[in-house]
Amino acid sequence: ELAMQYTLDRMERSPPTSEMMQLLQRTRDRRAVPLLLAHFEKSKSSRSAIIGTLAQIGDQSGADKFLKQYSSWSTNEKTIVLNMLRQFRSPKFRELAGEALLTKDSSLIRAACQGLQEDGSTKAIELLVNGFEKSKSTTAWSYISNALSYLGTNEARAALQKATQSKDANRRNYAVNALRNIRQRSPGYQYIYQAQQFDRQ
Numbered sequence: 001e002l003a004m005q006y007t008l009d010r011m012e013r014s015p016p017t018s019e020m021m022q023l024l025q026r027t028r029d030r031r032a033v034p035l036l037l038a039h040f041e042k043s044k045s046s047r048s049a050i051i052g053t054l055a056q057i058g059d060q061s062g063a064d065k066f067l068k069q070y071s072s073w074s075t076n077e078k079t080i081v082l083n084m085l086r087q088f089r090s091p092k093f094r095e096l097a098g099e100a101l102l103t104k105d106s107s108l109i110r111a112a113c114q115g116l117q118e119d120g121s122t123k124a125i126e127l128l129v130n131g132f133e134k135s136k137s138t139t140a141w142s143y144i145s146n147a148l149s150y151l152g153t154n155e156a157r158a159a160l161q162k163a164t165q166s167k168d169a170n171r172r173n174y175a176v177n178a179l180r181n182i183r184q185r186s187p188g189y190q191y192i193y194q195a196q197q198f199d200r201q
Contacts, residue, residue, distance in 0.1 A: 011035040028057040055084040079107045086115035101131030106139045113143040129159040141174045149178035
């Protein structure tokens, strides 16, 4: 409590140190939220650390505040905010995740795929399918095909089946591997495998 009170008093005048950030992440004391937001506006050098701390102790209101400046931020900052929105189940997450899938940045694509995979809704699958069809990045194809493979719905399989006819060899390979993964996770796969072994014999 002494350390927390000192931290709050210090933050009234200056940005928190790394040790203070660690304390805030452990205590998750919500009294620090408005102070962190105030320093976020003033300090560019520690923005990523502040966003990361707010992601652990903040709420939807803090996430909404970041959206106004999202487009002008660095990739690292965008990734943290994207994960933050996913954590708070913000409706804005899907919109930004759909945009992230069409970038060439692996960290943004990975964060978007993880969130949409956890979401698992019809809309989330629609965004993944759209990203898989429109993206030109092999990194995106890799992450998205894995997410579609994990979800394994009819829509996901249909998109992967369609991609097996692609003129691009890389896209075809990612689709084929994803379909193979879906098949191997099927509860009936062990029986198909046994049947194939008997057939070979």
